[in-house]
Amino acid sequence: MTDTLKQYWTLRLSEVKNVLQENNFETWLADSKEEASRIVMEEIIPSLKPKTISWGGSVTFTDSGLYDQLKNSSQFEIIDTYEKDLPNDKKIERRRQALLTDLFFTGTNAVTDTGKLINLDMIGNRVAALTFGPKNVVVLVGRNKMVSEVDDALLRIKNFAAPANVVRLGKKNPCLKSGYCEECQSKDRICNIWTIHEKSFPKGRIKVILINEDLGL
Numbered sequence: 001m002t003d004t005l006k007q008y009w010t011l012r013l014s015e016v017k018n019v020l021q022e023n024n025f026e027t028w029l030a031d032s033k034e035e036a037s038r039i040v041m042e043e044i045i046p047s048l049k050p051k052t053i054s055w056g057g058s059v060t061f062t063d064s065g066l067y068d069q070l071k072n073s074s075q076f077e078i079i080d081t082y083e084k085d086l087p088n089d090k091k092i093e094r095r096r097q098a099l100l101t102d103l104f105f106t107g108t109n110a111v112t113d114t115g116k117l118i119n120l121d122m123i124g125n126r127v128a129a130l131t132f133g134p135k136n137v138v139v140l141v142g143r144n145k146m147v148s149e150v151d152d153a154l155l156r157i158k159n160f161a162a163p164a165n166v167v168r169l170g171k172k173n174p175c176l177k178s179g180y181c182e183e184c185q186s187k188d189r190i191c192n193i194w195t196i197h198e199k200s201f202p203k204g205r206i207k208v209i210l211i212n213e214d215l216g217l
Contacts, residue, residue, distance in 0.1 A: 009143045010029075013146070023199045024202075025117075025204075025207070026200075027207070027210065030209055033215060041066075041069065044207060048103060050076060050136070053078055054105075055106060056098070060140045060141070060216035061107060063216065066105065067082065079094055095123065099129055099133035102134065103136050106139055108139050108141055110156050110157060111141055111147070112150060112153055113146070117130070117197040118150060118157065120158075121190075122190035123192075135205070136205055136206075140216075141208060141215075142213055143211065143215075159179075163180060169190070171186075172188060173189060174186065
């Protein structure tokens, strides 16, 4: 069964790769998170030669091992937005600085079969980086993020990704108990800013690695 699913996803991801490339996203297909990490370290970074690197919140990014590989690197100036012991104002300042880096890493909440990236953010730093700021952005995407259309992406995010992230982040929003979005008015609401990327502009600025594994939320 494992081989059957792998073959199925290889076919589907290959089709989505082609559509993403038509939409001006530079795109790779990786069989595993380890291969995705290799693509970044051996292909993308050497070709871009970034001086500054940062990242937005992404379980896929950390699960790939790239965070651990990059955070203590002496090759680049690293703006680590994950450092937990910083006071809140310094965390926000780092997120602002991250928007001016040469290379930014993140995930995405969903990718459609028509090659669109759909995201919902709490603070906005992650989607802001996708939209404008960093010279290049690498988006790491597990196969579980694939959906057919935009409406399917919205449902996936509201009724799975967002409640699951509330659990992960320890928020006290109503979806923590119900498991689905209740359009809450909580001060800790994480569903604040939608973005839909139909194309990458300029061409190739956003680089997508489709990974043939279930990763992230």
